[in-house]
Amino acid sequence: MDHDRLFAIALEAANSSYSPYSKFRVGAALLCADGTVFSGANVENRSFGLTVCAERSAVSAAVSAGKRDFLGIVVATPDADYPVSPCGACRQVLSEFLASAAPVVFGCSAANRVVTTMGELLPNDALHELKERR
Ligand code: THU
Numbered sequence: 001m002d003h004d005r006l007f008a009i010a011l012e013a014a015n016s017s018y019s020p021y022s023k024f025r026v027g028a029a030l031l032c033a034d035g036t037v038f039s040g041a042n043v044e045n046r047s048f049g050l051t052v053c054a055e056r057s058a059v060s061a062a063v064s065a066g067k068r069d070f071l072g073i074v075v076a077t078p079d080a081d082y083p084v085s086p087c088g089a090c091r092q093v094l095s096e097f098l099a100s101a102a103p104v105v106f107g108c109s110a111a112n113r114v115v116t117t118m119g120e121l122l123p124n125d126a127l128h129e130l131k132e133r134r
Pocket of ligand 1: 026055087
């Protein structure tokens with residue numbers, strides 16, 4: 001997985017963020033097994049709980065386009081001065097499609113990124129254990 005290229009795509013996607021409430025832009029780049037990349041941005045709402053994170057936007061875009069096999073995801077949080085990890089809800093949604101060994105990268109800049117895996121972010125996930133036994 002080309003982290004630099006995907007981070008650049010995630011950073012670009014953050015420019016589409018609709019975040020008038022938090023003023024915190026997030027972009028995500030989801031790599032499909034066929035090499036295509038789907039991006040997503042966070043979409044906030046005045047009813048705050050309805051906010052959709054960038055990661056879930058990217059998953060929705062990709063699945064809506066017929067993709068289901070993903071190799072990893074890169075998330076950019078350019079308004080933070082430290083890498084911000086995917087929230088618990090996004091970890092759950094990502095785990096539906098990403099193998100536990102799949103890379104998850106998050107960073108506030110190209111130079112300040114964390115590289116981890118789905119399984120590190122959501123350990124002891126029953127779906128993964130079931131999938132990997134099949
Ligand atoms: N947010 C994301 O889109 N992804 C993350 O990984 C962290 C949080 C969004 C949700 C909300 O629009 C804003 O960032 C502040 O929490």
